[in-house]
Amino acid sequence: MARVKFLCDADRCIECNACVTACKNEHEVPWGINRRRVVTINDGKPGERSVSMACMHCTDAPCAAVCPVSCFYTTADGVVLHSKDLCIGCGYCFYACPFGAPQYPKVGNFGSRGKMDKCTYCAGGPEADSTPAEYAKYGTNRLAEGKLPICAEMCSTKSLLAGDGAIIAEIYKERVMKRGYGSGMWGWKTAYADSPTG
Amino acid sequence: MPSSLSHIRALCAAIGLLFVFAHPAAAQLTFKPTAEAVQEDKLLNALKEGDKITGRISIPDTMASSLIQPAGRDWRDFQRSKLPIIGGVAILGMIVLLAIFLMVRGRIRVDHGFSGTKILRFASFERFTHWLTASCFIVLALSGLNISFGRVLVMPLFGAEAFATMSGWAKIAHDYLAFPFMLGLAIMFLIWIKDNIPGKLDWQWLKQGGGILANGKHPPAKRFNAGQKGIFWIVIIGGVLMSVSGWYLLFPYLPGNVTALQFWTVIHAVVAMLFIAAMLAHIYIGSVGMEGAFDAMGTGEVDLNWAKEHHALWVAEEQAKGRAPSKDGTHAVPAE
Ligand code: HEM
Ligand code: SF4
Ligand code: SF4
Secondary structure (H helix, E strand, O other): OOOEEEEEOOOOOOOOOHHHHHHHHHHOOOOOOOOOEEEEEOOOOOOOEEEEEOOOOOOOOHHHHHOOOOOEEEOOOOOEEEOOOOOOOOOHHHHHOOOOOOEOOOOOOOOOOOOOEOOOOOEOOOOOOOOHHHHHHHOOEOHHHOOOOHHHHOOOOOOEEEEEHHHHHHHHHHHHHHHOOOOOOOOHHHHOOOOOOO | OHHHHHHHHHHHHHHHHHHHHHHHHHHHHOOOHHHHOOOHHHHHHHOOOOOOEEOEOOOOOHHHHEEEOOHHHHHHHHHHHHHHHHHHHHHHHHHHHHHHHHHHHOOEOOOOOOOOOEEEOOOHHHHHHHHHHHHHHHHHHHHHHHHHHHHHHOHHHHOHHHHHHHHHHHHHHHHHHHHHHHHHHHHHHHHHHHHOOOOHHHHHHHHOHHHOOOOOOOOOOOOOOHHHHHHHHHHHHHHHHHHHHHHHHHOOOOOOOHHHHHHHHHHHHHHHHHHHHHHHHHHHHHOOOEOOOHHHOOOOEEEHHHHHHHOHHHHHHHHHOOOOOOOOOOOOOOOO
């Protein structure tokens, strides 16, 4: 099976935040939680770049390594998912995650952060595929329907790519060759130490 | 109309001129995307240890402005590789030491036997404060250790689901009992600080090893000897460190920054391991380790002979104030 990944071609990202909005809408993500966000580096200076970032679905994921109740698992496609039934909301995955992906529904909390929520690569959770129970906790399972993540699918400049890591890396490299520049495959070295370039 | 036509012609000429003059300037400003755009590689390489790549975001969550923080890997390494070693050495090491001590030295007895006469050592409010703090501490320690090591040590016994349910309750206990713990800590500080100021006697006591190594030798001490003062200060300093670091974990939006949160979890976890080890020694000497010691915090009254052996100067003070029986009718106990 393919090893799926995200790749944000920052030289194409126009910081329209449509990926963020599409994600929130697709999965009915509650207020205050952003499974995806756009971060602008060197904002307002020449050479600023915007990067759309969510869970990178790391190889040997740090979140999974530190979770005290071991609620993460990696699917055959390389998607990192978790069980909200097991999560105790300790916040440890957020400390370990290099990309700030884990989010918690309760802010300014007293003791509890609530069940952790993060990008699922539009692949749901441990419940049976595309069931109301799965939808309520994790959102739509587009992967089960044969579709790719909504954020990348609707990206108007095709900056955000999702799919087989080897293929999207190839697309990106072709682009860099043609136009002669590229700001890098953001996060790949950190997330995929085993295959930082494809 | 001729007039408007000439206007248009003039305008075109002006625009043309503008173009001619403006063009070189525009060419100078031309931006070179290749050379000047930010590069992930360069940013990553320029990062100092513990730093992160941050930018601007358009959502209120300030922590989301961190784009990549490779330090998460170091924190993971701390949790999974270093903390088990620190905790194992501190806690198991202490248990081994205490076991050896018990085997070599045995239980510390009351040399002159029990007199049968009692002296009040801790009033009920003092005992209440001690047990409030101690019971919270035990639950905090167990639930905390469950966060650190439960996945490895406990989860295999009960399975993932039962373990997660149990850990969920343990976490709630940890988060709420933190408050009575902090209250108890504050009261203990207020009521016992006056008896815990280090002094010359403590130095003598320490030089004689507290008299615990040899039978029948007891350096004089007031209400608390140097060992007990040490425990007091370990509890106060350790407790404050636990409280401050724990507070930030309870309210993560106070530091509002993942690097600070990583720092405070490391402080919390490391101090916890040392603190638990120190408390094991305290529990040992207050129960199996020393005959007659538990009564002090149990009923509050200790045997007069025990008191004279371990706290001769304190007994004298109490007797002078008329708060203690002046003679026990059995043994005359030397002050040292
Ligand atoms: C002095 C007694 C205490 C002990 C022995 C203790 C021990 C621990 C330990 C071992 C951990 C896990 C650390 C890790 O694996 O990284 C932990 C986590 C934690 N502690 Fe404590 N702790 C104590 C007091 C406190 C206090 C006073 C507070 C709050 C003010 C607090 C708040 C927390 C929080 C929020 C966590 C994160 C996990 C959770 O939410 O339960 N702790 N503690
Ligand atoms: S990006 Fe963060 S949440 Fe996603 S797999 Fe990696 S460590 Fe886990
Ligand atoms: S917040 Fe939940 S998923 Fe994250 S480490 Fe804690 S228990 Fe695991």
